[in-house]
Amino acid sequence: MSDFTVRAAGAGDYAELRGVFAGAMMFEPGADEFGPRMFEPERALVVTDGAEIVGTTRALTRDLSVPGAVVPAAHVTGVGVKATHRRRGIMAELISRQLREVPEAIAVLWASESGIYGRFGYAAAAWGLSYEIDLHRVGPSSVKARPGEISELPAEGAIKELAPLLLALQERRPGVSGRSDLKWQQHLEDKPDERGGKTARQILVHRDETGTIDGYALWRGKMHWTATGPANEVHLEELVALTPRAYQTLWQHLLTLDLAGTLEFGFAAIDEPLQQLVTTPTALNRRVSESLWVRVTDVPRALEQRRYAAAVDLVLDITDDLIPANTGRFHLTTGETVSCKPTESPADLTVSVTELGAIYLGGRQLAEFATTGRVTEQTPGALTQATAAFGWPTAPVSLEIF
Ligand SMILES: CC(C)(COP(=O)(O)OP(=O)(O)OC[C@H]1O[C@@H](n2cnc3c(N)ncnc32)[C@H](O)[C@@H]1OP(=O)(O)O)[C@@H](O)C(=O)NCCC(=O)NCCS
DSSP: OTTSEEEEOOGGGHHHHHHHHHHHHTOOOOOOSSHHHHOOGGGEEEEEETTEEEEEEEEEEEEEEETTEEEEEEEEEEEEEOGGGTTSSHHHHHHHHHHHHOSSSEEEEEOSSTTSSGGGTOEEOOEEEEEEEETTTSOBOOOOOOTTSEEEOOSTTHHHHHHHHHHHHHHHOTTOBOOOHHHHHHHTOOOGGGSTTOOOOEEEEEEOTTSOEEEEEEEEEEOOEETTEEOEEEEEEEEEESSHHHHHHHHHHHHTOTTEEEEEEEEEETTOGGGGTBSOGGGGOEEEEEOEEEEESSHHHHHHHSOOSSOOEEEEEEEOSSOGGGOEEEEEEOSSSOEEEEOOSOOSEEEEHHHHHHHTTSOSOTHHHHTTTSEEESSTTHHHHHHHHHOOSSOOOOOOOO
């Protein structure tokens, strides 16, 4: 790494920086309408070899729902190192510096590979569930939508109808990233040459008795016939439902589309209740994977900005190899307000910043880490108390890879 230079990116670096990332991920950069408009050069770092950029990382300014709050979170993206410069410490330098510099109390990312980010104190904090539903076997229940309850929405003008639902979801579930108007535009972009044989995106909405939209689904179809008949594919991209009725009827509609054989969906929460709606849950073909990774960059601020499912009054002894200010004992108390302050009092629990990231969204249990010795209980009962407090009734979900 000593042969190279790390520097903040400039506004003019975007195309080269994107080229490095695209090369590392093996996709063709192509036309990119939104990337340059969303680029925050002051939040990007590059490593150069002479005049050439050989490594990059970026952060996007977005908010994230966490237990009981919506908070700023550095959304880390665009991590890539040229294949010619791999395994010389470039990424390590970029990620370490980025984590020390981000102003937010937490950083989040989706990892291309599980083995990369744990060494920097990131931990998978949300499990994602994906479905590959066999529609011939699944046997959905017989909810019947009344006329007008489910309809299609034209893409034009859709953002102002859908955006409030995402905000409402953020109030209900941790792990959901906020979207600016520009981000919504990018999210709903639908280039014909990138559809891969699928239809244009369809926006399905559910309306309550008063005509108010309280759920939506974004999906595409793909025609597919086999020797034995139709087996069309339904590709569900996103489903947000604010009421049980919206949830039931949107799913019922999608599970019963004519000619369809399979439905794929990659962004369900681990506690997704879809199995309650169908008669053969095994036909959902569920698969669990890591989704959002969290890194706590400022312990007291991060612990004060979320809420807790149970009262807690504990001293946590925390270690952080990368950010010295996070190492030490902190007194966490909840009540009218949450307080997390440095203290000299003896510790009730010893834990590293990595485990704090894992439990931060309430989707993993602190007690899980006691089994492997990654959290140690100093005061009997402290682990039970902390596990209950850091948990949350709804599992986190991340709706998009950013
Ligand atoms: C992943 C990538 C950014 C790593 O960059 P790099 O500069 O080669 O990484 P470094 O040399 O700084 O490696 C630091 C450590 O991470 C390890 N590491 C690097 N890539 C890894 C991977 N894909 N899986 C597991 N460990 C990895 C290294 O072995 C090294 O470990 P060590 O400290 O024990 O020696 C680079 O290989 C790349 O661009 N890959 C393709 C694109 C990609 O996956 N980007 C991440 C998007 S989330």
